[in-house]
Amino acid sequence: MSGHTEHSAPTGGYEPKIMAFVCNWCTYAGADLAGTSRMEYRPNVRIIKLPCTGRIDPLFIIKAFENGADGVLVSGCHPGDCHYTTGNYHARRRWIGFKHLMEFAGIDMRRLHFSWVSASEAIKWVDLINKVTDEIKALGPFMEYKGLKATEAEQG
């Protein structure tokens, strides 16, 4: 059912697609604040809201790559500020293990970003999205995984 709208920015050229998994309480609210403050950032990010970064199954990230993401971003409350007390600590611990696995699998770690953005850090969110977009744009499209789903479909 993947629709993946191919689009180009007004300037033309390659525009990466980035998937962001964010928690409902800090980063999602921070991203909302960027909006209410009428800040501006690159339009390449698609947010999926989860209650907490602790809800993130590493498979979400792999699936995102499989579905054509050129980069993935995970962001939640700062350590100690988790709405659910300790959810982000679980996320952080899981992330450390997962990172090694991804490196082992040969995924360029520059395509994966982990950050803490609080509900008041709209500026940090804007800077983060711009930085991540530019970095991934420089890396070019992430082809290694994009093919995977098609192959799977052919075999399946």
Place this chain on the structure above:
Amino acid sequence: MPRIGVFVCQCGNNIAATVDTKKVAEEMGKLPGVVYTCDYKFMCSSPGQEMLRQAIKENKLDGIIVSACSPHMHEKTFRKAAEGAGLNPYQCEITNIREQCSWVHHDKTKAAGTVKSIDLTRMTIQRLKKNQPLKKIKIPVKKKAMVIGGGIAGIQAALDIAEGGREVILVEKEPSIGGNMARLSETFPTMDCSQCILTPKMVEAELNENITLYTYSEVEKVDGYIGNFTVTVRRKSKYVDEERCTGCGECIEKCPFKVDSQFELGLNKRKVIYTPFPQSVPNVPVIDAPNCTKIQKDKCGACAIVCGPKCIDFKMEDKLVTEEVGAIVVATGYQNMPNERFGEYGYGRIKDVISGMQFERLASSSGPTGGEIRRPSDGKIPQSVVFIQCVGSRDEKKGVSYCSKICCMYTAKHTKLYSHKVHGGQSYVFYMDIRSGGKRYEEFVRGAIEHEGAMYLRGRVSRVYEKNGKIMVQGADTLSGNQVEIEADMVVLATAVVSRDGADTLAQRLGIGYDKYKFYNEYHPKLKPVETVTAGIYLAGTCMGPMDIPESVAQGSAAASKVLALFSADEMAREPITSVVNRTTCNACWDCVTACPYTAIEREAIKDRQGNVVRWVAKVNDGVCQGCGVCVAACRSKSIDLKGYTDEQVFAAINAF
């Protein structure tokens, strides 16, 4: 095939300026399962909502997407509207194309905004297809509350709950309720006598039919969740039968042994069988077991001999009582930082260096001197008194970094009390800043300085020592730039307000948070000042941080109103975003149990017909679960899912990326 409706909001020009809403609606109409699309100026307006309801009914929609502002803004509005048209509210999903799209992408050609809106809406549609109708969780609520701490905040909370017609158990650690306020002489800025305004409330709490007092008791264990707490209270042995004791006081009179009184902060003695102060509530004495020769060595027993109703029992033991309550108010109060930490001010070394609270006792008409200001060393009336402020407060190195808030005011009060009681006496105050924010507070301090002759010196004290029977106080007056040395007869330290010993242990029992000073954390410092992260547990008073009496009372009432609101219905409705276990695949590794921040997951035994345990599975308690989903990601066998954020829903959204 699902029948989905997509409503794209223009939000006036807020979305429409950078997103082609018509195109978004058209594109979505091409997706399988989408049977209705439209774009409209203001979806949240009454006509907008009416349009939504009509469309649901006319097109027999079984799910709707509103692509509009943030779900934090209008998710509730649209879900309610959907419910009005007979749709399960959780079959309504919001796509955020305003805060996270139109407002942050200023491209006037609408290219970027439109593409992003299409992507986001498509992801939400695919997610919606996997939605399950959910029902709000109903939790039965026990309409009985527990208040921990019988100071003014706790008493106020208990009285308000009781007046609201609900039962309350008021648990107090000491033999009498009253707390710190019972020690005070007068209160700022009105100079009301503390006892005169407090004791009627204490008596009211004792006489109120809805209030059960558990004095000399401590909370040992807390289980359960909002509406259904089970609290174990240790009722320490008083060695006196509360029911039969008439409070005649014969036993106290006859007791031959005296020890330092904690209530009087060592300024006076009390008997071994005692009530902390004359107006104690309940007026039942307790035996201080470690100091009682009858209990320790089986000698004496004078109190039992003179006791008319024969209510003294030296063999009495602690009792553990279990109470079922629906809500808990924590009002455990504060204590003063131990002055022993401040050797440079001579505390402990020089007898006439005392704490502010000790000064309160000297000034109190029910205190050890009957309200006369007399120095502890020789009972003489001090002709000059130095007050030192910020002892431990705003002092990161030796004390705490925060301001204790009440000391500026009570020191001003002390200088006034001193000038009223010792005519011709001179008081000096060393201060850092004067913080007198509050109704009639600044006027109160100005009065002390301008009309009652208190000498305020801005600066710190460097040394306090004894010379020829006088206490020499050396310090700086930073306003004149001079070093000063004052000959004083008495020095009073305004020591920092700190959390109670054992505050952290109680917090852990309750499952509430605390800061690095062990003050309890409110849910939100501005908007939820008396709630905690644990639903059903509320806070009041100085257990949260320094505050004065009016604030503590206001918080006691605020917490009570929260409790009464909770008790207003037989059942409490909660968002159904909770975890659910697949019992067939759960292999009882208990990773979820360890991961859960709320201890919401229990171990459940599955039994055969004979009652033998066949196997174990995890079970989520809906009342406790807050829906964070940590357990879902922790589960190795994929046997837990989070309603509203199921794996299927999230993967559907990712696959539509």
